[in-house]
Amino acid sequence: MKNGLEDVVAAETRLSDVDGEAGRLVIRGVSLDRLVERATYEDTAALLLEGLLDRPVIADDLKTRLGRMRAEVFAHVQAADEALQELPPVDGMRALIARLPDGEDFETVLRLLAAPAVFLPALLRLQKGETPVAPSPSLSQSADILAMLNANLPSREQVSALDAYLVTISDHGLNASTFASRVIASTRAGLTSSVLAAISALKGPLHGGAPGPVLDMLDAVGTEADAKTWLGHALDRGERLMGFGHRIYRVRDPRADALKGALKPLIATGQVDHDRIRLAEAVEQAALAILRERKPDRPLDVNVEFYTALLLDALKFPREAFTGVFAIGRTVGWIAHAREQALEGRLIRPRSVYVGPLPQAA
CATH class of the missing domain: 1.10.580.10 (Citrate Synthase, domain 1)
Known part of the structure; x- marks a missing residue:
């Protein structure tokens, strides 16, 4: 069993x-x-x-x-x-x-x-x-x-x-x-x-309820400069970093890259909040670095929820x-x-x- x-x-x-x-x-x-x-x-x-x-x-x-x-x-x-x-x-x-x-x-x-x-x-x-x-x-x-x-x-x-x-x-x-x-x-x-x-x-919440909290996390981080510190404190408290890790994928979720690519035309034409995107990119880089450092034996990478949140937010869906x-x-x-x-x-x-x-x- x-x-x-x-x-x-x-x-x-x-x-x-x-x-x-x-x-x-x-x-x-x-x-x-x-x-x-x-x-x-x-x-x-x-x-x-x-x-x-x-x-x-x-x-x-x-x-x-x-x-x-x-x-x-x-x-x-x-x-x-x-x-x-x-x-x-x-x-x-x-x-x-x-x-x-x-x-x-x-x-x-x-x-x-x-x-x-x-x-x-x-x-x-x-x-x-x-x-x-x-x-x-x-x-x-x-x-x-x-x-x-x-x-x-x-x-x-x-x-x-x-x-x-x-x-x-x-x-x-x-x-x-x-x-x-x-x-x-x-x-x-x-x-x-x-x-x-x-x-x-x-x-x-263990299946389809995680994209919204990605935006909550970005709001809490606040600025690009604070990303590494905030994420470190979150892990110290035993919290999960929203938008990272997946039950099945041991590498990067391919859906994350598909949605990241879908955002590019919106970014290029000014139809998305550039500050939000820059903050998300800073959080992504900081999170991947700190997860490799803190959890070297666990393959944790970006999942579909991270860029789902950014894309649906850009399309004006409430979280x-x-x-x-x-x-x-x-x-x-x-x-x-x-x-x-x-x-x-x-x-x-x-x-x-x-x-x-x-x-x-x-």
């Missing part, structure tokens, strides 16, 4: 391969760096869903159908009453998704891909006392998310940056939320149930919404895994080892 199922193989998949020793992520046979360079969100969704649905999935057709579906699911925003608006954004988004019917067909898939992209921006605006912005079916998924969030058309660089993020986090092996999605799918409960289970796993944005991108991976499990797997039913007291004889 391995506590936490460490290294236990629970499924075969054609969707993604995570090589923690080499620092490589492959999605459906395409390395992450090439995928981010060439693919949009719709391209990646079509790639992941290929052969898993009741009909072919083509990127251009998916873009058109997703646009229409975003307009359709927008009607559910009216159910966001005051009690729901007081919830954390990811909880409110999950509550609205729970209104959607369960199923396994293409329409259900479209609805589940469109729903978080519509519900999260709407809830964020409602929480600020602003009117939700209706979707624009003619826009791409990334462009429409930003338009609904900020009530204006985004720049080309902003759309490309969000596309890069959604592509980068679309799938990542059998992580906790993806495993939850597959467990539910193995019972044939339906895709909506699988996505809801995955979101519930994602919102836990409390970062987990919800992650869910927008990862939903397609959850659906693909759920369909793969339903088509090829069995009911997931592991055993446990009883370590409690035995009954006593009378």
